[in-house]
Amino acid sequence: MQQPPTRADNADVGLTAGSALPPPDDPQTLLKRQQAVVAMGRRALALPETSVLLQDAAGLIAKMLEVEHYAFAELAPDGARLAVRLMVRQGEGTNPRVIQDEFPATGRDSLASYALQVAHPVVSADLSVEERFRDPLLRRFGIRSAMAVPLKLQDRSLGALLACSDRPNRFGPQDVLFAESIAHLTSTNLARAQAEKRLALERSLAAEVLDTAGAIVLLLSPEGRVLRVNRACEQTTGFSLRDFQDRPIWDVFATPQQVALYREKFEKLAGGAARVEFEGALLTKHSERRWIRWSWGASGGPDGRLEKVVATGIDVTQQREAEERARRAEQLAERARFAASLPNRAESTPAQSPVPPGQPPASAPTAPIATQPDLIQRERRRRPRRAYPYRQQIAFILDGKLPIKSDFHEVQCCDISSGGFSYVSDRPPKSSQLVVILGSPPRVTHLVARVAHVTPIEHEGQTVYRVGCAYTGRLSS
Secondary structure, X not given: OOOOOOHHHOOEOOOOOOOOOOOOOOHHHHHHHHHHHHHHHHHHHOOOOHHHHHHHHHHHHHHHHOOOEEEEEEEOOOOOEEEEEEEEOOOOOOOOEEEEEEEEOOOOOOHHHHHHHHOOOEEEOOHHHOOOOOOHHHHHOOOOEEXXXXXXXXXXXXXXXXXXXXXXXXXXXXXXXXXXXXXXXXXXHHHHHHHHHHHHHHHHHHHHHHHHOOOEEEEEOOOOEEEEEOHHHHHHHOOOHHHHOOOEHHHHOEOHHHHHHHHHHHHHHHOOOOEEEEEEEEEOOOOOEXXXXXXXXXXXXXXXXXXXXXXXXXXXXXXXXXXXXXXXXXXXXXXXXXXXXXXXXXXXXXXXXXXXXXXXXXXXOOOOOOOEEOHHHOOOOOOOEXXXXXXXXXXEOEOOEOOOHHHOEEEEEXXXXXXEEEEEEOOXXXXXXXXXXXXXXXXXXXXXXXXXXXXXXXXXXXXXXXXXXXXXXXXXX
């Protein structure tokens, strides 16, 4: 005759994964339970909805333990509430009745909450004398004994699985071990499913942000190879990801002159820098040069080594072009101011100034001292000329000998044409022939010229000389 349960029968059952399974009374029962574990693992690989997976797991436990009812509890997103669904069987061949209720996630208001709180399986041999917790839902439907196994993963709570019976003393150690095996398998697959959903959501959000961002965004490997680009990058460069995937960024984006710059910046990140910022040129698919303001950020792994680099770039080409237009406009304005600052040569005074020795013959045209501004307006050449307010180097040819490097000195030029140029100096020329270096290093031109005219003028209370020169040849170096 079965003895009535005592309080000692209602004890928490804590079994670890390393506990030895007691010798089964029925080898056939043990085999069925092992097959059930394998079937549950296959079922979990399909990653069904969380509620479906929990219901399948609780139903499998109830079937293998040959009990009438089962339940599962699912933790709410806020982590504070536990939604419990009790499956009450009405009879053979009928679908179970689903009863839903809600309890605090931990505490003594339900068996599932209590199991989550103590974090190991809990068996109640007789709910009618249970003092550790209250469970009005189970008692309402006449359930006498019940077992709950929590679904936990490290410090995360996921829910609980319950097996319930109308009879007392229905669960032994082997039953607990089997239920705990199913619970561990379910917890692992639930955590994996939730992690994959979060990862998919994050990837979707990241892809949406990348594709809607106006800036160029690239993901680079620790070796600087392109792993991913956004739509703005493809639109700016004209290339798609397959055109430069797995190729170093300096091989596909940098101009030949800036490959070393790109490499240097990436090596700083590889050396431990958290971020580098610089401006570099980028070549598009159609060989168009675009100026990009880059910001590269490093992301390190747990060991501190470089794991990936997120490179963002802003196309500043239009800004640089606007700055160049402004610079050219300023140059034109500066030329105009320079031209306005020069005295004009008056044509009403016929007096001529003497020509120093070694200067053009007396028949060469000379001009009187000017007293009016804007000398540059007087046109002497047949060819069109333009303002040329730059300092260039000249040296005179003395005794038929070409000058050496130390003979050259700077003069302020006034204007230039295809046939000659003019300059202003505080002293008259030393001879009628000279060499002028035009341009900026390394692109310069050496020309031989003869002095065509010398015009003394008054400028800010001092006498200066405006010298007009005509080209006569070009030097080879």
